[in-house]
Amino acid sequence: MxxxxxxxxxxxxxxxxxxxxxxxxxxxxxxxxxxxxxxxxxxxxxxxxxxxxxxxxxxxxxxxxxxxxxxxxxxxEADRIMQMKKEMAQNLMTEFLRGMKELGFTKEQTIRLLQQMEEESI
CATH class of the missing domain: 1.10.10.10 (Winged helix-like DNA-binding domain superfamily/Winged helix DNA-binding domain)
Known part of the structure; x- marks a missing residue:
């Protein structure tokens, strides 16, 4: 890295x-x-x-x-590492959701787009 x-x-x-x-x-x-x-x-x-x-x-x-x-x-302490990972994930998700909101996407539209992307990657 x-x-x-x-x-x-x-x-x-x-x-x-x-x-x-x-x-x-x-x-x-x-x-x-x-x-x-x-x-x-x-x-x-x-x-x-x-x-x-x-x-x-x-x-x-x-x-x-x-x-x-x-x-x-x-x-x-595996719990401490998992807690850190969750905090990092929450920060990433917060930034992602903020960006989607700025682009004008609703919560439902964001969820649909994520589901579509997941289906396409399978």
Whole structure:
């Protein structure tokens, strides 16, 4: 997965979101060792302090935890990861529904369009 950044929001916020997505997708499995700050900063081509800020936020949210000499790990709590995935899905759906409303689609029209698209993809 390629690191992508925009200029409209702070880099550390975008790092948090992209790392959450990687956890949600299983790239970093529950209970698995998380890459070091330097490793991730190098991979993302960002300052290590910026990456540290993102990882601190992920720790505060309970997605990562530190073991003194072993480094950081992804939480083993499947419920916490599922909660994050649901929040991410809700955010995506909210944006989608807002866009459909701006285009002038009603709730019923949106549902019909989704059903048509699902049928066409089968």
């Amino acid at each position: 390629v690191w992508k950044f925009t200029e409209d929001r702070p880099i550390y916020t975008q790092l948090v979101e992209q790392l959450q997505l990687r956890i949600a997708m299983g790239q970093y499995p529950p209970g698995g060792k998380f890459p070091s700050v330097r490793e991730l900063a190098s991979e993302a081509a960002v300052n290590p302090n910026t990456m540290q800020r993102a990882l601190t936020q992920l720790e505060s949210s309970g997605l990562l935890y530190s073991e003194r000499t072993a480094g950081r790990f992804v939480t083993k």
